[in-house]
Amino acid sequence: MNILPYIIPPMIAVLVVSTIMSIIYKDKEKKDKGFVLNYYRLTYRRRFIRTVWAVPIVSLIYIALYRFSDITSNEYKIIGVFFFSLLLLDIGYNYSKWKKNEKK
Numbered sequence: 001m002n003i004l005p006y007i008i009p010p011m012i013a014v015l016v017v018s019t020i021m022s023i024i025y026k027d028k029e030k031k032d033k034g035f036v037l038n039y040y041r042l043t044y045r046r047r048f049i050r051t052v053w054a055v056p057i058v059s060l061i062y063i064a065l066y067r068f069s070d071i072t073s074n075e076y077k078i079i080g081v082f083f084f085s086l087l088l089l090d091i092g093y094n095y096s097k098w099k100k101n102e103k104k
Contacts, residue, residue, distance in 0.1 A: 021040045047098075
């Protein structure tokens with residue numbers, strides 16, 4: 001089963017929407033307290049916390065994918081490395097930006 005047609009279009013859509021949202025909220029005031037659904041309205045501290053909370057969710061999605069999908073072992077490993085690499089990069093980026101903005 002070739003899963004690339006199911007992965008590439010959503011990834012392109014996410015990148016386009018993410019770019020548009022980051023441009024729209026670039027100079028807007030960021031919130032550090034209260035509930036905010038939109039990720040781009042959060043401070044880097046809150047983005048970091050939200051990303052750390054995503055670790056168990058991504059793990060559960062990965063386990064569900066393993067349990068209920070019909071993909072090969074190599075595809076499963078590639079998807080796992082991709083998911084967790086993105087998660088670790090996002091955690092590191094948000095942490096470094098949070099500490100950098102905290103010094104200002």
